[in-house]
Amino acid sequence: MEKNMESESPTRTQVKEIKKTCEACPSQWDGKSVDGERVYIRYRWGYLAVYLGEEFEKQIFGAQLGGDWHGVLETTTMMRFTSTVLDWTGCQMDEKFVVANM
Numbered sequence: 735m736e737k738n739m740e741s742e743s744p745t746r747t748q749v750k751e752i753k754k755t756c757e758a759c760p761s762q763w764d765g766k767s768v769d770g771e772r773v774y775i776r777y778r779w780g781y782l783a784v785y786l787g788e789e790f791e792k793q794i795f796g797a798q799l800g801g802d803w804h805g806v807l808e809t810t811t812m813m814r815f816t817s818t819v820l821d822w823t824g825c826q827m828d829e830k831f832v833v834a835n836m
Contacts, residue, residue: 748821753828759805780804784816795819
């Protein structure tokens with residue numbers, strides 16, 4: 735796995751709530767931080783990216799995890815890879831996509 739960019743955030747952003755809005759091609763999640771900032775996460779073409787801001791102004795994470803045709807990622811896998819920039823402690827998840835025993 736090749737990491738394409740380093741974290742630009744000196745501290746992790748604490749996620750308050752997250753909802754998986756698409757299962758595949760891309761797998762994506764939309765949520766809010768405890769500060770009310772939008773958190774958008776997307777996995778497409780094998781690339782996992784985390785953006786902050788209403789218009790995705792700031793990309794704080796990016797990593798090539800799979801091949802060009804990969805677009806499916808489990809929530810637990812996404813959380814593991816993004817834990818360097820996102821704090822998932824106490825995050826509320828959409829009931830349809832609740833992840834137990836992280």
